[in-house]
Structures are given as structure tokens and as C-alpha cells.
Amino acid sequence: MAPNDSAETNGGTRGTAAGRRKAARYIVPVAVAGVAAATIGLVPALASSGDPDLPKISAQELIEKIAASDTEQLSGTVKISTDLGIPSLGGLAESFAPSGGGKGGSSADPQERMTELASGTHTLRIAADGPDKQRLSILDNASEYSLIHNGDQVWAYDSKSDQAYHATEKQAGKEAGRDAGKKPGHPVPEGVPTTPKALAEQVLKAAGPTTSVTVDGTAQVAGRDAYKLVVKPKQSGSTIGSVTVAVDAESGVPLKFTLLPAAGGKAVVDAGFTEVDFAKPDASLFTFTPPKGTEVTEADDAKAQPKADKGLGDLIPGADAARLGAGEPGAKNTKVIGEGWSAIAEITTPGATGLPSKGAGDVPAEAQQFLDALGDKVTGKFGSGTVFKTRLVNALLTDDGKVYVGAVTKDALVKAANSAS
Structure with a gap:
């Protein structure tokens, strides 16, 4: 195990649907928690088979290794568990869920579906081949939701409802850029990083005089040796106890992310690769043709549809x-x-x-x-x-x-x- 090294870094049953929507307006900042969970994102949970013996590295050197990582090709399976402690929505769930097409929009719309990652445990498959080709799939027991970006085309497909959503990169980028403060051309909705590295970068942006950053040993994630970077608030009053990012020792790619609450107990977010491969993914992963009979919603049509039922953000x-x-x-x-x-x-x-x-x-x-x-x-x-x-x-x-x-x-x-x- 590598020695510890630290660095202080600057830096109902009642009412009509309309009544439910009216009441839902009073369900206050819970959505903020959903956004926080989504911001924690797709990055990485896993099995450890012993702590590898790696050369000593400082916190500053490890941060620089993450920043310098030029890995653009990877594929793998990610397991993400989120426990925000939010009570069940019960009878209100009908008001929050995507309507499944028609007046309320497509169930394949990424702005709708990515909120699923804000609670529970999910298995994802991800693949990336440079900045122009990415694929993310959320796996269910008997269905799959996939978001595919290939060049200037963005497709999303929900196999359960047999619905698809289509946009150009420019259309998707405008929506994501407006909602998440990101540059146009980013096809993924608010708060959802496309790579593990994107998550680590978001966390490290918080590092400043109020933050302690240390290297706390090593781990093995998805069969790869990794260093553990631990980020902790130095201030009192925060609900965040610590954030641990397992960083691939060879490539500098973050492989696992764990956020522990200051109050103790299980992780609020535990996400990580169960399998990862840094070889070039098969090109077929980034191609999509809607199956015969699929209901396809174009981005411009979806934008024109009423959004009263689109999710927690409007409530x-x-x-x-x-x-x-x-x-x-x-x-x-x-x-x-x-x-x-x-x-x-x-x-x-x-x-x-x-x-x-x-x-x-x-x-x-x-x-x-x-x-x-x-x-x-x-x-x-x-x-x-x-x-x-x-x-x-x-x-x-x-x-x-x-x-x-x-x-x-x-x-x-x-x-x-x-x-x-």
C-alpha cells in the first residue's frame, strides 16, 4: 500500500390531474437533491481484491495525473447506487413520470429518463470513442434505454415503450448547454457527465481553502490498480463527509466514486466500473436505426410540446x-x-x-x-x-x-x- 500523502489545495386519490400538478408546485427543493445526485453522475462501485503496492504519489501529482489523462476510448459496465433518503412519492409518481409520448412528450427523451439515476441502483453500459462518439445504456430486467451520440446525430431509444428520440448535436447541445452551463455540442442532459473523468473534474473544482485533499492508499477496481484520492470539507455545517475517487494508476482515469455523508451511514452515492476496457470500442455501438414500428419524436417537436408533466424540475x-x-x-x-x-x-x-x-x-x-x-x-x-x-x-x-x-x-x-x- 502506498504511504499516505496529503496536500491542502487552494482553490392521491383526490383531485384531477390539474389538481395534482397544482399541489406538486409545493413539493419544494427536493429536485435540487435530484440534481445533486445527477451531478454526482455516472462515474463509478466495486469489488476489491486487495490493495496493490504502488509507488508513492502526492495529492497534487494525482490531481495533475487526472487532468493530464488523454484517454478518449473506453467501454465498460458501471453500477451506480444513490440513496438520498427521499420518501417514496407514492400516488404522486404518476405526476412525475414521463407520459409515454403524445402530448406529454416521448418516454425516450433524455431530459426525462436521466432523472432515474437520482435514486436506487442501476447498471449502465458505457462506451466512448473520442469526442464525437459516445453511448450510454441503462439496463433494466427486460428492457434497455440507450442514448447514442455519433457525429452530429443524437438518438435515444426506449425498448420498453418502443419509442425513440432524435436530435442533431446542435439541438441537443443547445438544450444541455442552457440547462447545465455547458458548451453547445454536449448531447447529455443536465448534470450527467459522459465519462468518469468529467465527474472528478467537477468535484475538484470545489477544492479551495475550505477543502482538504489527500491520497489515502490504494485499491483495485474492475481488475485495475488505483490510487484513492480523498476530498473532505474543512468547514463545519456541511452534510458531505468525504468524497473518494479511485484513480487508475496507469491512465489517470477515475474508476470509482463514493460520497459519504457527514452524519455517517451508507454512501449517498456509490458508483463504479465493474468492467472496463480502454481498447477502441466496436463502431457498431455508435450506429442506430429505429426498429420498424418505433414511434420517433424529433427534438423540435418535443420542444413544442407542453412540459407540465415533465418531472420534478417543474414542481x-x-x-x-x-x-x-x-x-x-x-x-x-x-x-x-x-x-x-x-x-x-x-x-x-x-x-x-x-x-x-x-x-x-x-x-x-x-x-x-x-x-x-x-x-x-x-x-x-x-x-x-x-x-x-x-x-x-x-x-x-x-x-x-x-x-x-x-x-x-x-x-x-x-x-x-x-x-x-
């Missing part, structure tokens, strides 16, 4: 403002309190309205049950409100319509709301 007050707070132009209703791992976004929701009170009459029973299970009532100098909890991201919605959200504890949210009053 929370201030969700658009929260997304803007991540760096999009026009974030007029959002400001950031604090910095680093304890940063909190303060969002003024449109109309400045809080949650409806019990018995208000416009909340279906299943929606109220969901809210009661997820939220804790709190009071302070700011007045009163409800804190909605997950194992990673927490959010305080005050009764006067402000949202405080971050990967921080309930006490940190209340303190931020008090200081802003």
Missing part, C-alpha cells in the same frame, strides 16, 4: 431560480450566502408564497403526506418555515416564500435565514 417554487443560481444569466432572484462546502443559495420564489397550510383544500392527500414526511417546521428571527431534508441537500422554505438550499445541515439553514432577516 417546485423557485426551481428555475435555483438553476439560475448555478451560473446561468439572469439569476436576479438568487444570492449566495457563505462559500465553499457550506455555501447556501437564498432564492426569492416568484410571488413570494410559502407552503399552503394544512386543510387549505388545494393539496391532495398524497401530496400532504409527502410533505409531512419530508419536512420539519422551524422558527427563528426570520419567522417560520419548513425544512425539507435529504441525506445530501437540505432546503428551508419560509412562510413568506424564500428558499434557502445547500448541502448543509438544518441548523445552518436556519442560521442563514436569521442572518438575512
Whole structure:
């Protein structure tokens, strides 16, 4: 095992469908947790067959090795498990799920399907051959969902519903770039890295004076020797305990990603390669022709369709403002309190309205049950409100319509709301 080396790095049953949608608007910043889970992404869980003996390496050298990695060809199987501690949506699931085509859009639309990775355990197959050819498949018991990028063409296919979604790279890139702050030409939806390296780069961007970065031994992942890079907050109040990235000793490619909560217990996200191959993938993996009888939705048609049922992102007050707070132009209703791992976004929701009170009459029973299970009532100098909890991201919605959200504890949210009053 390599010696430890460290470096401090700067850096219902009631109501109509319309009623459900109305009630769903009050299901606050849970979507933020989904985005956080998606941001944690596709990268890498696995079996260890003993710790290999590798040459000593410093944290700075390992970070540089990741940055210098020029691997563009790989294929493999990834297992990802996400446990945010979110209660079951129960009867509300119908409101959140893709409609399966028609008025609500295609069940193959990547913007719909990638949210599946925000919870549960999934097996993925990925392949990449340079910047113009990538494929990602989500495997189910008897079906498969695939997203294929080949040159200027992007296809997605859901074998269960026999529906396909088609876009040019320019169309897909505009959507992904707008939603995720990425450059045009990126065909994957918000927060979903296309390679393990993309995840590690996102995590390392958080490294600064509030962060400790160390090398903590070695591991073997998917049959390959790897170093373990550990990133920890130096600040108190964060819900994040540590992030460990297993980095391939030869290529510098991240092979495994584990995020542990500060409160202890199982990983919030544990994702990693079970098999990986750095040889050139077969070209047939990046070609797609819709099977006969497949319902194909073009990107322009999907964009024109109503989006009322598209998912959690439309179901929370201030969700658009929260997304803007991540760096999009026009974030007029959002400001950031604090910095680093304890940063909190303060969002003024449109109309400045809080949650409806019990018995208000416009909340279906299943929606109220969901809210009661997820939220804790709190009071302070700011007045009163409800804190909605997950194992990673927490959010305080005050009764006067402000949202405080971050990967921080309930006490940190209340303190931020008090200081802003």
C-alpha cells in the first residue's frame, strides 16, 4: 500500500390531474437533491481484491495525473447506487413520470429518463470513442434505454415503450448547454457527465481553502490498480463527509466514486466500473436505426410540446431560480450566502408564497403526506418555515416564500435565514 500523502489545495386519490400538478408546485427543493445526485453522475462501485503496492504519489501529482489523462476510448459496465433518503412519492409518481409520448412528450427523451439515476441502483453500459462518439445504456430486467451520440446525430431509444428520440448535436447541445452551463455540442442532459473523468473534474473544482485533499492508499477496481484520492470539507455545517475517487494508476482515469455523508451511514452515492476496457470500442455501438414500428419524436417537436408533466424540475417554487443560481444569466432572484462546502443559495420564489397550510383544500392527500414526511417546521428571527431534508441537500422554505438550499445541515439553514432577516 502506498504511504499516505496529503496536500491542502487552494482553490392521491383526490383531485384531477390539474389538481395534482397544482399541489406538486409545493413539493419544494427536493429536485435540487435530484440534481445533486445527477451531478454526482455516472462515474463509478466495486469489488476489491486487495490493495496493490504502488509507488508513492502526492495529492497534487494525482490531481495533475487526472487532468493530464488523454484517454478518449473506453467501454465498460458501471453500477451506480444513490440513496438520498427521499420518501417514496407514492400516488404522486404518476405526476412525475414521463407520459409515454403524445402530448406529454416521448418516454425516450433524455431530459426525462436521466432523472432515474437520482435514486436506487442501476447498471449502465458505457462506451466512448473520442469526442464525437459516445453511448450510454441503462439496463433494466427486460428492457434497455440507450442514448447514442455519433457525429452530429443524437438518438435515444426506449425498448420498453418502443419509442425513440432524435436530435442533431446542435439541438441537443443547445438544450444541455442552457440547462447545465455547458458548451453547445454536449448531447447529455443536465448534470450527467459522459465519462468518469468529467465527474472528478467537477468535484475538484470545489477544492479551495475550505477543502482538504489527500491520497489515502490504494485499491483495485474492475481488475485495475488505483490510487484513492480523498476530498473532505474543512468547514463545519456541511452534510458531505468525504468524497473518494479511485484513480487508475496507469491512465489517470477515475474508476470509482463514493460520497459519504457527514452524519455517517451508507454512501449517498456509490458508483463504479465493474468492467472496463480502454481498447477502441466496436463502431457498431455508435450506429442506430429505429426498429420498424418505433414511434420517433424529433427534438423540435418535443420542444413544442407542453412540459407540465415533465418531472420534478417543474414542481417546485423557485426551481428555475435555483438553476439560475448555478451560473446561468439572469439569476436576479438568487444570492449566495457563505462559500465553499457550506455555501447556501437564498432564492426569492416568484410571488413570494410559502407552503399552503394544512386543510387549505388545494393539496391532495398524497401530496400532504409527502410533505409531512419530508419536512420539519422551524422558527427563528426570520419567522417560520419548513425544512425539507435529504441525506445530501437540505432546503428551508419560509412562510413568506424564500428558499434557502445547500448541502448543509438544518441548523445552518436556519442560521442563514436569521442572518438575512
